[in-house]
Amino acid sequence: MPKIELKNVYKIFGEDPHSVLPLVKKGATKKEILAETDHTVGLDNVSISIEEGETFVCMGLSGSGKSTLIRHINRLIEPTEGVVLVDGVNVLEFNEKELLELRRHEMSMVFQRFGLFPHKTVLENVAYGLEVQGKSIEERNQTAEEQIHAVGLNGFEHQYPSQLSGGMQQRVGLARALATKPGILLMDEAFSALDPLIRNDMQNQLMELQSKLHKTIVFITHDLDESLKLGDHIGILNGGKLIQVGKPEEIIMSPADDYVTAFVKDVNRAKVLRAKTIMLSPDNPTINGKVSGETIKVLENSFIEEFLPQVIEKRTVVEVIDKDGNTSGYITEKELAQSLTKN
Amino acid sequence: MKTNWKYWIPICFVAFWGLIVISYRYAKPRYKPDNISDLLNDFSWLINWPKWLDFPLMQPINSGFDWLIMEYGLFFEGINYFLLGLYTTMKNSVVALPWPLVVILVIVMTYFVSGKKMSTTILIGFCTFFIGFLSPRYWDKAIMTTCIVFIGIFFCLVIGIPIGIAMARKPKLRKMILPVLDLMQTIPSFCYLIPGILLFGLGAVPAIISIFVYAAPPLIRLTDLGIRLVDKEIVEAADAFGASKKQKLWGVQIPLALPNIMQGVNQSVMMALAMVVIASMVGTRGIGDEVLLGLQQLNVGMATEAGIAIVLLAIIFDRVTQAYGDKIQDKTKPKNIKKV
Numbered sequence: 001m002p003k004i005e006l007k008n009v010y011k012i013f014g015e016d017p018h019s020v021l022p023l024v025k026k027g028a029t030k031k032e033i034l035a036e037t038d039h040t041v042g043l044d045n046v047s048i049s050i051e052e053g054e055t056f057v058c059m060g061l062s063g064s065g066k067s068t069l070i071r072h073i074n075r076l077i078e079p080t081e082g083v084v085l086v087d088g089v090n091v092l093e094f095n096e097k098e099l100l101e102l103r104r105h106e107m108s109m110v111f112q113r114f115g116l117f118p119h120k121t122v123l124e125n126v127a128y129g130l131e132v133q134g135k136s137i138e139e140r141n142q143t144a145e146e147q148i149h150a151v152g153l154n155g156f157e158h159q160y161p162s163q164l165s166g167g168m169q170q171r172v173g174l175a176r177a178l179a180t181k182p183g184i185l186l187m188d189e190a191f192s193a194l195d196p197l198i199r200n201d202m203q204n205q206l207m208e209l210q211s212k213l214h215k216t217i218v219f220i221t222h223d224l225d226e227s228l229k230l231g232d233h234i235g236i237l238n239g240g241k242l243i244q245v246g247k248p249e250e251i252i253m254s255p256a257d258d259y260v261t262a263f264v265k266d267v268n269r270a271k272v273l274r275a276k277t278i279m280l281s282p283d284n285p286t287i288n289g290k291v292s293g294e295t296i297k298v299l300e301n302s303f304i305e306e307f308l309p310q311v312i313e314k315r316t317v318v319e320v321i322d323k324d325g326n327t328s329g330y331i332t333e334k335e336l337a338q339s340l341t342k343n
Numbered sequence: 344m345k346t347n348w349k350y351w352i353p354i355c356f357v358a359f360w361g362l363i364v365i366s367y368r369y370a371k372p373r374y375k376p377d378n379i380s381d382l383l384n385d386f387s388w389l390i391n392w393p394k395w396l397d398f399p400l401m402q403p404i405n406s407g408f409d410w411l412i413m414e415y416g417l418f419f420e421g422i423n424y425f426l427l428g429l430y431t432t433m434k435n436s437v438v439a440l441p442w443p444l445v446v447i448l449v450i451v452m453t454y455f456v457s458g459k460k461m462s463t464t465i466l467i468g469f470c471t472f473f474i475g476f477l478s479p480r481y482w483d484k485a486i487m488t489t490c491i492v493f494i495g496i497f498f499c500l501v502i503g504i505p506i507g508i509a510m511a512r513k514p515k516l517r518k519m520i521l522p523v524l525d526l527m528q529t530i531p532s533f534c535y536l537i538p539g540i541l542l543f544g545l546g547a548v549p550a551i552i553s554i555f556v557y558a559a560p561p562l563i564r565l566t567d568l569g570i571r572l573v574d575k576e577i578v579e580a581a582d583a584f585g586a587s588k589k590q591k592l593w594g595v596q597i598p599l600a601l602p603n604i605m606q607g608v609n610q611s612v613m614m615a616l617a618m619v620v621i622a623s624m625v626g627t628r629g630i631g632d633e634v635l636l637g638l639q640q641l642n643v644g645m646a647t648e649a650g651i652a653i654v655l656l657a658i659i660f661d662r663v664t665q666a667y668g669d670k671i672q673d674k675t676k677p678k679n680i681k682k683v
Binding site: 074076099100101102103104105108109111112113114115116117118119128129131132133176180186 | 574576577579580581582583584585586587590594595598599
């Protein structure tokens, strides 16, 4: 069972969304709807399913509906039509109290501009989710201390958010989201407001945390490199429509339409594609005779850029091995050339 | 919502003609033409406003007011006794204190309220002393004025702030209350001072009521504005963590709106002081009646002295509330950022 599932979700902003719905279903574009009815299409028949423990990255430019999408999961925005399932339960049928419980225990959110409370200290900010749950002050301070430690902000507990740099503020945001120990982490352009170096740091920190915690993460971004780096699966949105969902290499290797093609055109493929994606299996006939003598051994999950210099230097075939050292495939210069060519 | 003119045009049309028919019907017979058809022969009524075209508002208001006094006299009497009792107790207890003690109390209070700011404390202490120093008569009168302002402001806070919060939450309610606030602020103060006298008699109570009418609107407006101006993302964050409406209001919205609310309190206090001076014209005792006395006797010196005393009182109120607002703001937005 998927952790989160959206089924045929429509969201239309305006005075009378339901009157516009049939038009949207007939296939009118976002522009036409805006011109004719003065309504804005937020989401247009979006269906996704997100498995437990994976990082799902939702990518699109501004106005593509990605922030709208993420807010449907915790019902900060109500859909015009459709179903939102969390752990197989339709959250749209929840009453006020059940919804609060869902937000308090099941999921938490990290915001683009951090959304920290300026009148609370770092410690109080991180403990906010627990405060709302009604936990005792000792318990929430203890948990908050642990989380502050986990994001490397010890010593700043009694500072105010305005006294911290952007990167540190977002660490507080992350710690606050993790403090309630939710199964689902919603990250709305969490790193977009940070400068590139800090952003890289934060991405690494998130990946490190995720390798320990195995949360279900829904991550929103407009940055393709970020989505390729973090995402187990990527969904690309344009004008409220979900255009393509797939693994990073699927998006790169076979873009669904011109929009996605334009997006992935300038990506550094060597940085994104992994050895296992482009390798040929050992019993592939084209390999025959080519594998002889010395090979370069690389792990399945290494990126092309990691072994490319060696290939250029030694000019031999690459042998791909799994964790235990068994051969799982080979890469010749031909596959390398093909995978790195922009089409 | 778009206005649905298909329905509104006929409704307005009918209402307009209804009003004209009513005014014609209730006009005095000697103003009316003998026959309606005369209007079509003699068009002189188009030049000067005809006397029969006079909407009869005065009569129903007067009779309504009479009815109010007859039926609910006891109710108003009750309010009168309550407020008057409150005011008299408060005033008598402060007046009974030795004046140096009062000055010292004001100084100590200012010192703590302003967050131990020396300059404000010294200024306030000086102003307080100078009120009595100007003329010994002013001391007790300033205390009376202060008590009236305090009671008026207390009602403004207790009633105004919840209304402001409710307005910020419900746009429909805001749409309904805003015109009422406009009315309260634009209607000349004597228009409600006079009914105040009729209902509560001369003295402090109509002044307290007038203070509420006059000074509550800025507080309500600034509370509403302050709550709505709280960063949307911060409110969203509170929502995302499952804060209930109550937790969101007390934990996030009110603390962050507090600088604006304090600005509203400051405005409210200043307007209350202005009103209490006007209220002296309807017999409210206090420092305002010294101005009135000076005016009646054409005694420029006396009026000026009393005027200065009022200014001193205003400085005290203004500085103390401002300093308190600044203190709160310092708490929410620390200025001394330590570079790390």
